[in-house]
Amino acid sequence: xxxxxxxxxxxxxxxxxxxxxxxxxxxxxxxxxxxxxxxxxxxxxxxxxxxxxxxxxxxxxxxxxxxxxxxxxxxxxxxxxxxxxxxxxxxxxxxxxxxxxxxxxxxxxxxxxxxxxxxxxxxxxxxxxxxxxxxxxxxxxxxxxxxxxxxxxxxxxxxxxxxxxxxxxxxxxxxxxxxxxxxxxxxxxxxxxxxxxxxxxxxxxxxxxxxxxxxxxxxxxxxxxxxxx
Amino acid sequence: xxxxxxxxxxxxxxxxxxxxxxxxxxxxxxxxxxxxxxxxxxxxxxxxxxxxxxxxxxxxxxxxxxxxxxxxxxxxxxxxxxxxxxxxxxxxxxxxxxxxxxxxxxxxxxxxxxxxxxxxxxxxxxxxxxxxxxxxxxxxxxxxxxxxxxxxxxxxxxxxxxxxxxxxxxxxxxxxxxxxxxxxxxxxxxxxxxxxxxxxxxxxxxxxxxxxxxxxxxxxxxxxxxxxxxxxxxxxxxxxxxxxxxxxxxxxxxxxxxxxxxxxxxxxxxxxxxxxxxxxxxxxxxxxxxxxxxxxxxxxxxxxxxxxxxxxxxxxxxxxxxxxxxxxxxxxxxxxxxxxxxxxxxxx
Numbered sequence: 001x002x003x004x005x006x007x008x009x010x011x012x013x014x015x016x017x018x019x020x021x022x023x024x025x026x027x028x029x030x031x032x033x034x035x036x037x038x039x040x041x042x043x044x045x046x047x048x049x050x051x052x053x054x055x056x057x058x059x060x061x062x063x064x065x066x067x068x069x070x071x072x073x074x075x076x077x078x079x080x081x082x083x084x085x086x087x088x089x090x091x092x093x094x095x096x097x098x099x100x101x102x103x104x105x106x107x108x109x110x111x112x113x114x115x116x117x118x119x120x121x122x123x124x125x126x127x128x129x130x131x132x133x134x135x136x137x138x139x140x141x142x143x144x145x146x147x148x149x150x151x152x153x154x155x156x157x158x159x160x161x162x163x164x165x166x167x168x169x170x171x172x173x174x175x176x177x178x179x180x181x182x183x184x185x186x187x188x189x190x191x192x193x194x195x196x197x198x199x200x201x202x203x204x205x206x207x208x209x210x211x212x213x214x215x216x217x218x219x220x221x222x223x224x225x226x227x228x229x
Numbered sequence: 230x231x232x233x234x235x236x237x238x239x240x241x242x243x244x245x246x247x248x249x250x251x252x253x254x255x256x257x258x259x260x261x262x263x264x265x266x267x268x269x270x271x272x273x274x275x276x277x278x279x280x281x282x283x284x285x286x287x288x289x290x291x292x293x294x295x296x297x298x299x300x301x302x303x304x305x306x307x308x309x310x311x312x313x314x315x316x317x318x319x320x321x322x323x324x325x326x327x328x329x330x331x332x333x334x335x336x337x338x339x340x341x342x343x344x345x346x347x348x349x350x351x352x353x354x355x356x357x358x359x360x361x362x363x364x365x366x367x368x369x370x371x372x373x374x375x376x377x378x379x380x381x382x383x384x385x386x387x388x389x390x391x392x393x394x395x396x397x398x399x400x401x402x403x404x405x406x407x408x409x410x411x412x413x414x415x416x417x418x419x420x421x422x423x424x425x426x427x428x429x430x431x432x433x434x435x436x437x438x439x440x441x442x443x444x445x446x447x448x449x450x451x452x453x454x455x456x457x458x459x460x461x462x463x464x465x466x467x468x469x470x471x472x473x474x475x476x477x478x479x480x481x482x483x484x485x486x487x488x489x490x491x492x493x494x495x496x497x498x499x500x501x502x503x504x505x506x507x508x509x510x511x512x513x514x515x516x517x518x519x520x521x522x523x524x525x526x527x528x529x530x531x532x533x534x535x536x537x538x539x540x541x542x543x544x545x546x547x548x549x550x551x552x553x554x555x556x557x558x559x560x561x562x563x564x565x566x567x568x569x570x571x572x573x574x575x576x577x
Contacts, residue, residue, distance in 0.1 A: 120235075179309060
């Protein structure tokens with residue numbers, strides 16, 4: 001981690017500067033996120049250190065994201081998540097664990113929720129990708145985004161884009177009649193009902209370190225009810 | 230991550246050809262395990278051959294003698310296929326017990342068969358001893374932190390032994406496929422061959438680096454689900470014991486199926502996960518149930534037979550009793566009827 005990044009943290013607003021806090025908070029979070037990304041990359045020394053100059057393999061890739069094609073030159077090792085965040089400036093999808101264990105990076109590919117940290121960008125070429133940025137139309141939030149706000153379904157907000165993408169796909173899976181392991185335990189595998197137990201199981205691929213789970217369940221339940229699911 | 234060349238296969242034959250041409254090439258399916266292992270520097274392929282666009286391998290179809298599942302059918306699609314859910318509910322339930330919705334949407338049938346162990350000593354390339362990752366280097370787990378490790382069929386020559394490995398196969402799908410006598414369909418340079426799932430995964434023996442009997446230049450094209458497995462559809466249960474309720478690997482899992490003939494058991498499907506280097510099957514345990522009533526006494530006898538010869542370690546000895554209890558529980562729930570457990574099933 002470079003010193004300049006450290007200084008970014010050091011210059012974050014002092015708590016006593018409360019009047020400017022809300023405005024500054026966003027700036028601070030953006031800086032902190034940038035540091036987080038640097039740290040996350042730094043955690044895999046193999047990524048950076050074993051690459052001899054010129055040994056990286058690059059490929060020209062066209063990614064269809066939120067209805068628009070983006071053509072970029074990428075190292076073949078680039079995950080879809082890193083392509084979004086580091087190459088296309090779409091930082092809504094978050095890097096939590098980078099190993100498919102937390103769900104913060106969840107996006108929709110072909111309308112299905114996936115962990116973008118484990119999907120290589122080169123492999124996603126040709127498939128329509130929807131990110132959190134593509135769920136709303138300008139300031140017009142999607143029903144799930146609005147429900148997360150209404151139900152206070154987050155605290156720090158870091159896992160929220162992944163939670164919302166995941167919950168959006170969950171409703172489509174319900175519409176398609178998909179079962180979960182809970183459906184089998186409850187004997188409803190042929191006609192699943194979206195009980196709270198089902199919501200918890202179906203959202204278990206998204207970890208919330210703040211523990212906002214009860215309100216996440218409320219938000220999902222509310223949108224599902226509006227759709228008569 | 231080591232740099233790699235990337236190519237997309239447009240036909241199964243092309244994928245096999247590319248594999249044969251480069252001993253360091255690997256096939257890319259969903260990538261949920263392979264890409265992760267590449268990030269960890271455990272896997273270092275020179276070339277990734279992306280087979281995800283081989284649409285001919287992405288279908289489930291009814292065939293003579295059962296169903297054929299293409300190697301590229303995603304775990305979520307396999308679990309929710311109408312025919313599979315009705316005919317092989319044990320497989321659906323096992324698949325849905327694994328990973329998360331996001332991972333199941335990526336993970337493929339062939340990839341799940343090839344899934345590698347989650348032994349910490351294998352997964353962390355900074356640790357020096359792992360016979361599976363670096364043959365001959367010893368085993369850090371056997372006298373280390375071995376909570377998730379094997380109690381059956383392992384090779385234990387001590388921590389410095391060149392063949393010691395107490396890793397487990399982490400899959401849920403594989404356990405159900407083994408219980409149901411599914412067969413892997415394979416394509417290679419010499420043509421096609423088939424291999425029962427029960428023989429596809431290996432015990433450690435003297436080659437801990439090998440998980441399966443698939444050769445480097447072979448491609449899994451599909452899995453055959455035998456029609457005979459449908460006899461367990463009415464009485465099956467996949468029980469998974471884990472450290473948290475969802476989204477965790479099994480400490481112990483049991484794929485249980487019963488074919489009932491009036492009050493007595495006519496035939497049995499049984500395989501265990503989380504206890505061995507491969508899905509653990511026991512003919513002795515299956516035989517112990519045949520012709521007997523579906524009672525706790527019968528299931529306890531089967532559990533004792535299944536766990537015969539088990540050996541625990543400092544942190545995983547609990548698995549032996551846990552596995553016995555899980556076997557009894559899984560068959561008790563299976564006997565009640567698939568999906569017929571209500572609140573009792575929920576408490577399992």
